Amino acid sequence: MLWYVLGLSHDVDPAVLSRSLTLRQRIALEALLERRISTREPAVYITGQTWFAGLPMRTDARALVPRSPLAELIERGFAPWIDPARVRRILDVGTGGGCIALACAHYLPKARVEGVDISDAALSLAAENRRLLGLTRRVQFFKSDHFSALKGRTYDIIVSNPPYVGRREMQSLPPEYGHEPRMALASGDEGLDSVRVLLSKAARYLEPGGILVVEVGNTETLVRRRYPRVPFVWLEFERGGGGVFCLTREQLQRHVR
Ligand SMILES: C[S@@+](CC[C@H](N)C(=O)[O-])C[C@H]1O[C@@H](n2cnc3c(N)ncnc32)[C@H](O)[C@@H]1O
Numbered sequence: 023m024l025w026y027v028l029g030l031s032h033d034v035d036p037a038v039l040s041r042s043l044t045l046r047q048r049i050a051l052e053a054l055l056e057r058r059i060s061t062r063e064p065a066v067y068i069t070g071q072t073w074f075a076g077l078p079m080r081t082d083a084r085a086l087v088p089r090s091p092l093a094e095l096i097e098r099g100f101a102p103w104i105d106p107a108r109v110r111r112i113l114d115v116g117t118g119g120g121c122i123a124l125a126c127a128h129y130l131p132k133a134r135v136e137g138v139d140i141s142d143a144a145l146s147l148a149a150e151n152r153r154l155l156g157l158t159r160r161v162q163f164f165k166s167d168h169f170s171a172l173k174g175r176t177y178d179i180i181v182s183n184p185p186y187v188g189r190r191e192m193q194s195l196p197p198e199y200g201h202e203p204r205m206a207l208a209s210g211d212e213g214l215d216s217v218r219v220l221l222s223k224a225a226r227y228l229e230p231g232g233i234l235v236v237e238v239g240n241t242e243t244l245v246r247r248r249y250p251r252v253p254f255v256w257l258e259f260e261r262g263g264g265g266v267f268c269l270t271r272e273q274l275q276r277h278v279r
């Protein structure tokens with residue numbers, strides 16, 4: 023919020039930290055803090071902006087706050103799990119405000135990217151972000167219940183940060199989550215409804231050698247338990263976060279029914 027009040031980019035020189043605020047800036051910052059404390063709205067819904075994988079994104083309650091650790095993997099073009107040079111088509115399932123799809127297009131400039139979501143509101147925000155980033159030529163957004171609108175299409179990478187919160191956990195989330203769309207978080211009794219669809223159907227939509235990369239956060243333990251024979255590769259991140267698995271099309275065909 024301070025960066026927003028000062029009109030600074032997130033990657034600005036840390037030397038600015040020793041600057042003093044003007045009275046007007048202090049008043050503006052205090053108003054933001056008051057709102058943040060009294061409403062418990064996520065800070066980036068209040069400011070309307072954030073950065074994902076180094077790219078500026080518009081943010082509001084139409085879609086989840088961008089925070090996926092997948093940003094780090096996208097910045098590396100999904101290496102070493104696939105050769106970035108061979109990636110031509112990417113699908114982002116549950117694209118929300120489009121952060122993952124748009125970052126994929128930015129870091130893999132030869133790829134065409136499709137982002138699907140079931141929420142019209144989220145898709146309208148995604149379209150705004152696509153315009154903002156000048157990526158309208160290579161990124162397409164459309165409505166689809168998981169893969170339902172994608173018959174016959176295939177991709178080198180299917181990436182997803184699906185909803186993965188179970189019924190009981192939904193009731194104990196901090197108030198900030200109450201400002202995010204429920205359908206971006208809740209996924210049935212155990213939180214696995216979306217993950218099950220991705221695991222059972224993704225192979226059909228992948229090219230040979232293609233990969234499925236899915237964030238399941240703290241639902242990782244349950245995923246491991248429910249699918250004990252699936253050889254998930256759980257990715258590690260330098261900047262923190264986890265609960266992201268990678269599987270090849272061939273592994274999905276062999277192990278997931
Ligand atoms: C956890 S949010 C992720 C948003 C964004 N990709 C991100 O990483 O910030 C999950 C998204 O999946 C969407 N979603 C929920 N159910 C869906 C379904 N059946 N088919 C497609 N998208 C769905 C939600 O609307 C939401 O935008």
